[in-house]
Amino acid sequence: MNAVDVAVRLSVFKTYKNFVGGKFPRSESGRVYEVSSAKGQWLANAPRSSRKDARDAVVAARKAFGGWSGATAYNRGQILYRVAEMLEGRREQYALEVAEAEGLSRGKAAAQVDAAIDRWVWYAGWTDKIAQVAGGANPVAGPYFNLSTPEPTGVVAVLAPQKSSLLGLVSVLAPVIATGNTAVVVTSEDRPLPALSLGEVLATSDVPGGTVNVLSGRTAEIAPTLAAHMDVNAIDLTGAPADLAAELEAAAADNLKRVLRPGADDWSADPGTARLTAFLETKTVWHPTGPLGAGGSSY
Template sequence: MSEKSTSGKRSAQKSTAGKQPKGGEKAAAQKAGAPRATAPEAGAPAPRLGVFKTYKLYVGGKFPRSEGGRVYEVSDARGEWLANAPRSTRKDARDAVAAARKAFAGWSGATAYNRGQVLYRVAEMLEGRAEQFAREVADAEGLDRDAARAQVDAAVDRWVWYAGWTDKLAQVVGGANPVAGPYFNLSTPEPSGVVAVLAPRGSSLLGLVSVLAPVLATGCTAVVVASEERPLPALSFGEVLATSDVPGGAANILSGRVADLGPTLASHQDVNAIDLTGADGREAVDLEIAAADNLKRVLRPSAPPEDWTTTPGLRRMTSVLETKTVWHPTGSLGVAGSSY
């Protein structure tokens, strides 16, 4: 074969290799499993990978992982994976109680007006992250965008509602009592101490706010177990608390199984009250029995389940308050007009 004919064949092969399949040829190639071109066009920016959010506990003003290092999968309303949430242990629960007890003196000792200002600041920060929470609530509860945003707005309003009660509660539930005798008799509500809260399972944000805000408004400190199936909005809410003026330890948020954490909190000798809203059936009964060991105040779950969209009353605040009564002689006027 001559050099000229060889050169011609090479040119023909090169020309054929540079051709793109057209029409039916292209379809046949794709059908046969030929990979499609995924590279961006010249000059176009390369697609970026989103940054996955790491969810952590909120204990003592910090964001630790679970003491046991375990996590569990959280899925959306359609069953699709959303994130991994920390699976808290009994040690995490004990650490949260210790942090809440340490913060109690400072939080309960603040003036009622100052507590109201701090809680209002929480509402400000929650409002600023409304879009993020709307996405998380929509994923958790299977709501459309507008319905989820309405839930977030309601949560902000609920928090503001409780913030306004901090310096009014004493006048409403306390006061002077009429007695038959020359005495002053004054009743004053005071925070009971550390309150364990099992958050509602169905309402991931509005329900959470509705059980946490009244505890903080009274001057108590809280250890909250987030909804087991829908914990992500609650864990994000810990970030809101951290960037507000709430002292570290005043509110602590755990995620995990109520079956693991509930008995530890119910039987803990340094917990003064427990809200069993997130417990159901026999579980609530067992926790109530465990809570009787140190005479905790117990708020039983409602039957039927509460409608979190309705305006709350004072029940959640008064259930974690202690009423202290003082007797003092009034004295009597003497002949010269002197008094005691």
């Protein structure tokens, strides 16, 4: 037996980074903070994102918006399904991360991961159907076609749930991008690791860079920058405590952002379509009808 056989091997600890613009940068400030398990055991250091990190993420999301919103709904559905496929392939890794973050048994954590995978599939199936539900032809008085169609709002800041580190995160993120928006996600403050790892899945799932940007850190430090940012079109306050939510809602009023207020969400319940329509705008088009040559066209 040689020295190699008896040597004690040191573990290789994972370095967690933000996910911005399809890349994995550290916080520009160089800061990190300690993340512990539900039992108080140190797990890793996570980036403590700054206000500049938030602004950089908004720039990346805005740059990606045209391409993502302009993709066909069918193509977006294919990409969301690909995310589910990739997450399925790393199921054991995520089950361990969720178990440590939330203090669950491996079996219960695996069930949470399975539900998160199924949720990606659910929203993948809705990408090319929500227009029929949220849009339609409107009866009007006069010789016109009047058609309403849903369009994405734009860049959406998402404050992820604080306690549900993966299923809750997917439940608030997937409907935002399914409908053509781009997202800047602020992870759970105390349980950020599954969300940061999700960035690795998104990076290998054909999701265009900048479509989803993931920042970890102190919610109260990052969120005000996003709420007041004039290039953010909407904000989901799910992960904000009540006092901070009121402050963010006031800041969001400066450019008339859409605001989704936090509620008592049951992430295991049927998600329905409420979150799909939360960040959609309605475009209504009037078109004259009548015989050709009389100022209109017939279909």
